[in-house]
Amino acid sequence: MKSNRGxxxxxxxxxxxxxxxAVYAQGAEDKLGTWLFFNNKSRLTEKFTLNTTFxxxxxxxxxxxxxxxxxxxxxxxxSRKVHVMLAGNYIETKSFVKGEQERVSHERRLVxxxxxxxxxxxxxxxxxxxxxERWLSAPGSDDFESRYRQWLWLxxxxxxxxxxxxxxxxxxxxxxFLNFQDDVFGQNRLFGGFGYQIDKNVRVETGYFKNHFRGRxxxxxxxxxxxxxxxxxxxxxx
Numbered sequence: 587m588k589s590n591r592g593x594x595x596x597x598x599x600x601x602x603x604x605x606x607x608a609v610y611a612q613g614a615e616d617k618l619g620t621w622l623f624f625n626n627k628s629r630l631t632e633k634f635t636l637n638t639t640f641x642x643x644x645x646x647x648x649x650x651x652x653x654x655x656x657x658x659x660x661x662x663x664x665s666r667k668v669h670v671m672l673a674g675n676y677i678e679t680k681s682f683v684k685g686e687q688e689r690v691s692h693e694r695r696l697v698x699x700x701x702x703x704x705x706x707x708x709x710x711x712x713x714x715x716x717x718x719e720r721w722l723s724a725p726g727s728d729d730f731e732s733r734y735r736q737w738l739w740l741x742x743x744x745x746x747x748x749x750x751x752x753x754x755x756x757x758x759x760x761x762x763f764l765n766f767q768d769d770v771f772g773q774n775r776l777f778g779g780f781g782y783q784i785d786k787n788v789r790v791e792t793g794y795f796k797n798h799f800r801g802r803x804x805x806x807x808x809x810x811x812x813x814x815x816x817x818x819x820x821x822x823x824x
Contacts, residue, residue: 737761
């Protein structure tokens with residue numbers, strides 16, 4: 587019964603993600619871009635993990651680089667299902683308009699994160715809450731902003747009852763951004779796709795991604811690689 591409930595819940599969320607294309611299609615950015623995403627979690631001790639994320643974001647399909655993104659964080663496992671993390675984040679963004687003088691802006695963030703993992707039958711749930719302090723720098727201007735982010739990621743294994751080696755799965759997430767200044771709504775991100783758990787430490791995912799801002803929408807295809815490493819033996823030997 588729990589497995590059926592989890593399957594139905596995932597189907598509902600996946601349908602919501604995919605149908606959003608029709609909802610946001612009017613006035614959307616007409617270029618299909620790409621995001622390349624790499625995440626590494628390196629376990630340092632039983633409780634502490636080093637979290638590293640790199641991203642390359644293109645305005646068009648593997649063309650017209652938009653952003654470099656890098657994050658480095660220290661994560662503490664409160665329990666098997668709950669973690670907290672403190673991280674630093676750097677983003678470099680290039681202007682979109684071709685043929686004009688390129689404008690480059692920079693952003694530095696301080697990130698505080700709470701993560702909660704769970705399951706509903708076969709369905710895996712990852713819930714993340716973030717507070718970000720943002721130092722923004724563009725030609726002729728500097729600014730400071732802060733915001734709140736809430737993110738729910740669902741994964742449904744297909745050929746096994748749980749996420750283990752050689753598992754194909756469906757994947758979907760939604761993330762909302764709320765500002766602490768000016769207009770409260772910042773953006774919303776919807777994703778639907780699939781992936782493959784190669785072994786317990788390596789996972790790949792890809793899918794369609796809709797980034798909705800107030801009055802602007804961007805469509806992207808995301809390619810993601812997740813790797814976990816265990817550095818505890820190295821630290822013990824030293």
